[in-house]
Amino acid sequence: MIKIATIGTSKIVEQFIDAAIKSGSFKVSCCYSRDKAKARDLINKYSIYAVATNKFETIIDESDAVYIASPNGLHYEQAKYFLLQQKHVLLEKPLTLDYKQAVELSEIAIKNKVIFMEAYKTIHLPQFKYLIDFTKTHQPFMMNLNLNRITSRINNLKNGVIDNIFDYNLGRGSTYDMLVYPVELSVSLFGKVQSVKALGQKLENNSGLNDIVILKHECGVLVNITCSKVTNGIIQNEILSDSITLTFTDAINIKDIKIYLSDDNDNPKEIDYETDDNNLVYELAVFSKMINDNDFTLRDNLMNISLEALHTLNRIELDQRR
CATH class of the missing domain: 3.40.50.720 (NAD(P)-binding Rossmann-like Domain)
Incomplete structure (x- = not known):
């Protein structure tokens, strides 16, 4: 143990x-x-x-x-x-x-x-395989991701109290605390990012409140991301190809996966799957397996995803300053 x-x-x-x-x-x-x-x-x-x-x-x-x-x-x-x-x-x-x-x-x-290993749980969830399978089978050309969740520190923020998350040296707000999820999901599905276009709304200390980002991956796929820590959104996420679209809610936990044919939007196919109530068990299973098996190949593969996502976040922050 x-x-x-x-x-x-x-x-x-x-x-x-x-x-x-x-x-x-x-x-x-x-x-x-x-x-x-x-x-x-x-x-x-x-x-x-x-x-x-x-x-x-x-x-x-x-x-x-x-x-x-x-x-x-x-x-x-x-x-x-x-x-x-x-x-x-x-x-x-x-x-x-x-x-x-x-x-x-x-x-x-x-x-x-x-x-x-980075504790990015999304790609270790059992249902993530359906997104991977979809991208391999249907060659999507665009994805829309929305992650807008109001922070529990909103009252502090309104009263001018800057908690760790919104401290520039400790958290940097939405751009690193929240945007990391859809950016890393995008990298996990489509690989390296070729170009970045980004706008943001910031506190006076330059920590993020809201982020709008467009990524173009080297494979050609375009990804549009809307992210906020000061409001709750309701629009779902979607991966689009020419004849079929996959939708899901919650860009962190990947819920309610549905597949729509372009000529039959009223009758989506719902994907059934089961997950543990505590979905951290899946990333822990991967972490323990790598330790027990000395699986440095998997370590490096996962680390490459994490590094590319962080590199992209740094590029987004730089583009937002221009």
């Missing part, structure tokens, strides 16, 4: 611990928080036998792997520390805020022969 430590005490960490317990492949051995009492509360909530700590040195002694869910701006230094200590690292999205830093982390992982 792989001993894994967690960094952070947010809801996603709670979901992760639940998934780790379900997986049977991981033992949560250590929980880190700058406030040690919060780490202890997390351990007590899930009745696990683990060490509460506010020191990274303790994590080194207590774990084989580390799950990092700290603010985006801390990812680089924390992941680098543990990779250099030859620990496997599962790092929340985005890998870092800077492409060159992420490349450096991947190079350290390769040199130290450890698994380094």
Whole structure:
């Protein structure tokens, strides 16, 4: 069983611990928080036998792997520390805020022969295969993605309180906290991005509120993305070819997949599938398999997707400034 430590005490960490317990492949051995009492509360909530700590040195002694869910701006230094200590690292999205830093982390992982993986859950979901199969079979030429979800910090934002997500050095708002999902989905389906056109609405500190992006992939596919952290949207997502269209809701969790023929839009085919209530179990299954099998080929393939997505986010941010 792989001993894994967690960094952070947010809801996603709670979901992760639940998934780790379900997986049977991981033992949560250590929980880190700058406030040690919060780490202890997390351990007590899930009745696990683990060490509460506010020191990274303790994590080194207590774990084989580390799950990092700290603010985006801390990812680089924390992941680098543990990779250099030859620990496997599962790092929340985005890998870092800077492409060159992420490349450096991947190079350290390769040199130290450890698994380094971004916690981008979408491509590990069972239903993601239907999107892949559709793109291979029907050669789509365009995709529309909409991810508009109002932040739980909206009242703070309206009152001028800048939380970590909207701090430029720690989160950078919608452009990195939310847009990463549709951008990485686009890269996962269609490969490298050839060109980027982007507009955004920002806070005074340049953190994103709303993003509108058009990507052209090297394969020729055009992707239109609308993303927001300050409003809730209702328009679904679609992948379009000349005679058939696939639609789905929720660009993160891929729900309600339907296939429409162009001459029969009233009778879509609905795709049936089953998923676990906690869908983090699927990315954890991949992470544990890579560790147990020393599957560096899969590590590198997944890392290439993550790096291309981050590179694209950096290009989007640059284009929005022009």
